[in-house]
Amino acid sequence: MYKKREDGPGCVSEEQKIEKNKFILCREKVRSILEKKEKLDDITVKGFKHLMDGEITRSKDCFEALDEKERDKDFMFYGKGLINLLSGDIQEAVLFFERSLSQNPDLSEAWYDKGVALYELDRSKEALECWRRAREVG
Secondary structure (H helix, E strand, O other), X not given: OOOOOOOOOOOOOHHHHHHHHHXXXXXXXXXXXXXXXXXXXXXXXXXHHHHHOOXXXXXXXXXXXXXXXXXXXXXXXXXXXXXXXXXXOHHHHHHHHHHHHHHOOOOHHHHHHHHHHHHHOOOHHHHHHHHHHHHHHO
């Protein structure tokens, strides 16, 4: 019987699989936001499109260029939360998702991703509450 090789070229770690799945899920959510929101400012759209393409640094530059006086603050904060979540700064991601939700408590994507971040922080009870809320408003 052959034993599956666990290292070397072509082998993907469990951590890499998780990161890839997070990115795929992020792409789908961003696509959904761009489809359902009729009019976002150009910089926000650019930031989300860079996220969809996996260009986190370029996306971050776009969202950093936005002023907090922008009309789509909920999406600006949500985008910053996604960037932090994908970059591994989970605590900061939670804070941005909370800021997004303070602007728009019906943004189901922010509730869902706040739950993901809380789950990664081993705060599963709070994560479940966020996911329940995402389902209610979504």
